[in-house]
Amino acid sequence: QSLSEKLNEQEMQFKRLTQEQLDNFTLDINTAYARLKGIEQAVESHAVAEEEARKAHQLWLSVEALKYSMKTASGDSPTEPLECAVEAVKASCSDNAFTEALVAALPQESLTRGVYSEEALRARFYAVQKLAKRVAMIDETRNSLYQYLLSYLQSLLLFHPPQLKPPAELSPKDLDTFKLLSYASYCIEHGDLELAAKFVNQLKGESRRVAQDWLTEARMTLETKQVVDILTAYASAVGLGTTQVD
Template sequence: AAAEGDELVTVVLENLPKEAHDRGVYPEDALRERFMNVEKVARRLALVPEEGASLPFYLLSFIQSFLILRPDEPISAEELENKPVDFSKLDTYDILNRARYFLDRGDLTQTLKYMNLLQGASRKIAKDWLHEARLLLETQQAANTLMAHAAASGLLYL
């Protein structure tokens, strides 16, 4: 009732993802926990292409995942200073290391950006997580917009 005739509120609510409206979204803690499982499986399938591979290839990818160590500093100082980076040169392990770095720092948006770079079987494994993270971020953005609008509208009556 308070939003009747308010065009911004109407537009934001109409564009809220239907899935978020119907069933809600997973909380960030649940997505963080789910990321850990997705990351583990994605590392194990890092060498496998999207269309799959032979059993020895899966085995090789699985073994390699145990031999690749996580670096202490997964992101170079230049990259943290927003200097240009050629993302096409990043492999699955680099992408997962960067995604984990930002997730550990509470930056789900940046985590999602890196996870979107995944390819092959690792991307297939991450597909549902990507969808749920995007859904949460879109819903948060809508809620933040409505709260800012409500606060600004409240100032009109002071």
């Protein structure tokens, strides 16, 4: 074998060895890079999960604060204005269209003045019921002093049960002022403010007018409570859906 052939053979062996070393080095580099990317992704995933859990907890806390504000009513006074508590809810979910839509549905007066408790509305209802019965005969066309006197005497002389269990379906005869008020009273006593408000809403004439303020306040309380209940359920669901990170 000539010297030239030996040199060529050694050169080829050297190239193969060099290529193998280069391939092994490249493989090691790629493996190390893949491990590094895996670590980065794990850290990022951990950070994202931690941030989502933090946001969910913050939302839950802010909704709980709003629920507490709903319990600050005392006697016949409304709750404290809900605006601060609502702003905290909005801040905790500023990029959440669902919660923003819910918060936007809150009655404006509940934010600036507060709402009455169901207990306060219940106590107030009986004064409204008494007055509405006294003017039961007064409609949009009969509003003379004589009619007021007749209506008052009727409320004193005729017996009407203070409470009646509402029928499953209302008939025209059930739309009598006294019956509607008795149905509403029954619902109030059984904790169903929403149904009571529906019966009061059926009143006509002067009875409807004297009950209008109570009806407005009842609706505001019901609307606010409904939004808060949905927010509470949503905050709990979001909290359960996030992974708590140690």
